[in-house]
Amino acid sequence: MNETTASPAMTLTIAGSEATGGAGAQADLKTFQELGTFGIVALTCIVSFDPKDDWNHRFVPVEQQVIADQIEAIFADYSAQQLDTIKLGMMGSPETIETVASALRLRQTRQVVLDPVLICKGQEPGHALNTDNALKAQLLPLATFVTPNHFETEQLSGMSVRSVEDLQAAAEEIHRHSGAAVLAKGGVRLEGDDAVDVFVDSESTEILSAPKIGDHAVSGAGCSLAAAVAAELSKGAAPLEAARRAKEFVTAGIRQRVEGGTPFDALWQGGLRRS
Numbered sequence: 001m002n003e004t005t006a007s008p009a010m011t012l013t014i015a016g017s018e019a020t021g022g023a024g025a026q027a028d029l030k031t032f033q034e035l036g037t038f039g040i041v042a043l044t045c046i047v048s049f050d051p052k053d054d055w056n057h058r059f060v061p062v063e064q065q066v067i068a069d070q071i072e073a074i075f076a077d078y079s080a081q082q083l084d085t086i087k088l089g090m091m092g093s094p095e096t097i098e099t100v101a102s103a104l105r106l107r108q109t110r111q112v113v114l115d116p117v118l119i120c121k122g123q124e125p126g127h128a129l130n131t132d133n134a135l136k137a138q139l140l141p142l143a144t145f146v147t148p149n150h151f152e153t154e155q156l157s158g159m160s161v162r163s164v165e166d167l168q169a170a171a172e173e174i175h176r177h178s179g180a181a182v183l184a185k186g187g188v189r190l191e192g193d194d195a196v197d198v199f200v201d202s203e204s205t206e207i208l209s210a211p212k213i214g215d216h217a218v219s220g221a222g223c224s225l226a227a228a229v230a231a232e233l234s235k236g237a238a239p240l241e242a243a244r245r246a247k248e249f250v251t252a253g254i255r256q257r258v259e260g261g262t263p264f265d266a267l268w269q270g271g272l273r274r275s
Contacts, residue, residue, distance in 0.1 A: 007038070007082070008036060008037055008038045009036070009037045009038065009085075009231070009234040009235045009236075010037060010038045010040065010078060010082050010083045010085070010234060011032045011037040011038070011039055011040070011085050011086075011087065011227070011230050011231050011234045012039075012040040012041070012042070012074060012083055012085070012086045012087070013025055013028035013029070013032075013039070013040070013041050013042075013086070013087045013088075013089060013227060013230070014041075014042045014044060014067075014071070014086060014087070014088050014089065014100055015028055015041065015043070015044060015087070015088070015089025015090055015115075015223070016043065016044050016045040016046065016047050016089060016090035016091075016092060017043050017045070017046045017047060018047050018220075019046075019047070019048045019049070020049060020219075020260065020262070020266065021266070022219040022220040022258070022260075022266030022267065023220040023222075023223045023266070024047060024089060024090060024223060025041045025043060025089065027220040027223040027224050027227065027267070027269060028041065028087060028089065028223055028224075028226075028227040029041055030224075030269040030270075031223075031227035031228050031231060031249070031269050032227060032230075032231050033269075034249075034269050034270060034272065034273075035228060035231040035232065035235075035245075035249070036231070036235070037231045037234050037235065040074055040078075040083070042067065042070035042071050042074060043062050043067075043070065044061070044062055044067055044089075044090060044091055044092060044096050044100070045059060045060060045061045045062055045090060045091075045092040045093075045096070046059075046060045046062070047059055047060075047090070048060075049262060051261065051262075055262055055263065055264075059092060061092055061093055061095075061096060062096075064096065064099045067096060067099050067100065067103075068099055068103060071100070071103040072103075075107055080107060080108050080109065080110075083109075084109055084110040084111060084234070085109070085110070085111040085112075085113070085230050085231075085233050085234035086104070086109050086111070086112050086113070086230070087113045087115065087226055087229075087230035088100065088112065088113065088114045088115065088139060088143075089115050089117060089223055089226070090115075090117040091117070091131065091135065091139070092131065093131055094130050094131055094133075094134035097131065097134040097135055097138050097139055098134065098138065100139070101138040101139055101142060104142055105142070110144075111144050111145065111230070111233050111234070112142050112143050112144050112145070113143070113144070113145045113146075113147065113226050113227075113229050113230040113233065114139055114140065114142075114143035114145070114146045114147070114180070114226075115147050115222055115223060115225075115226035116135055116139075116140070116146060116147075116148050116152050116156065117152075117222075118131075118132045118135065118152050118155055132155065136156065140156070140178050140180075141178070143178065143180045144180050144181065145180055145181045145182075145183070145229055145230075145233070145239060145242075146174060146178060146180045146181070146182050146183070147183045147184075147185065147222065147225055147226040147229060148174065148182070148184055148185065149185045149187065149189075149222050150167075150185060150186060150187060150189040150190070153167065153170045153171065153174070153184045153185070154170065156170075156174050156178075157169075157170035157171075157173040157174050158173070159173060161186070161189075161190075162190075163190065163191075164186065164190060164192075164196050164198070164207065167184050167186045167190065167196065167197075167198045168184075168198045168200070168205065168207070170184060171183075171184035171198045171199075171200040171205075172200050172205070174200075175200045175201065175202075179202075181199070181200070181201035181202075181239040181243075182198075182199070182200045182201070183197055183198070183199050183208075183225070183229065183243045183246070184197060184198045184200075185222065185225065186198070187217060187221070188212055188214070188215060188216065188217055189217075192212075193211060193212060194209040194210060194211055194212060195209065195210055195211070195212045195213075195251070196208070196209045197209070197243075197247060199239075199240055199243040201239050201240065203240075204240055206240060206244075208243065208244060208247045210247065210251045213251070213254045213255050213257075214254070214257075214265075216264060216265075217264065218253075218254050218257050218264065218265050218266065218267045219262070219264050219265065219266045219267065220253075220266050220267040220269075221250050221253070221254060221267050224249065224250055224253060224267055224269055225246050225247070225249075225250045226246075228242075228245065228246035228249040228250065229242045229243060229246045232245045232246065248272070249269075249271070249272060250267065251271075252271030252272045252274075253267040253268050253269055253270075253271035253272075254267055254271070255271055256268045256270070256271035256274055
């Protein structure tokens with residue numbers, strides 16, 4: 001007679017593929033695995049850095065019906081009770097945002113972690129603006145937790161962020177108009193010796209800081225932070241606890257960064273194993 005153990009927590013990412021493995025759905029799945037959840041992915045687009053064009057993004061959207069089919073298959077396989085935490089990453093177009101938002105509105109997902117990817121390097125400005133507006137209008141209202149970087153925090157709050165105090169005020173504004181928990185990332189963008197993020201929800205505000213590791217942003221840090229939050233929430237953590245754990249996870253991954261031919265390094269999701 002076979003003995004069975006309890007099934008692991010499940011975490012779904014709806015995001016783009018990033019071919020070098022540093023960011024996107026690849027980073028999400030590695031994060032889920034490292035943190036002990038069963039990772040699932042529905043791809044929204046394929047992104048390939050172009051070494052002949054300053055490493056800009058070559059962007060290919062996945063067809064809308066294919067995106068919808070992936071999500072349908074996933075939710076047909078697993079119940080809402082099993083799969084109650086979703087991480088949203090790069091969408092890439094207003095059409096994809098509409099497809100994903102419509103699919104989520106049909107399901108009763110308890111927790112939606114939104115990594116609000118507002119720009120794609122090399123993307124045409126008008127298209128990027130339309131995508132940004134669609135994300136704010138359709139995905140932000142569905143989110144229960146939002147993880148904007150410095151630029152995204154400014155865009156979502158309508159405020160300039162030059163200090164930790166600014167970052168906190170902007171995070172509070174995003175929480176006020178969205179209702180979601182917010183982990184706003186200052187990272188290396190703010191002056192000082194520490195990489196500072198600010199957590200805000202209806203119950204608490206907390207500044208999370210760790211000594212800066214290098215002077216440049218690391219590919220995959222934002223994806224991995226949001227994925228780590230989602231993984232911890234799916235295991236039952238409270239939002240603040242998930243934020244703290246995600247900060248620890250990303251800091252360790254930056255410390256163990258991977259160098260390649262790009263002008264930016266990539267975070268390694270296995271960093272905690274060597275900390």
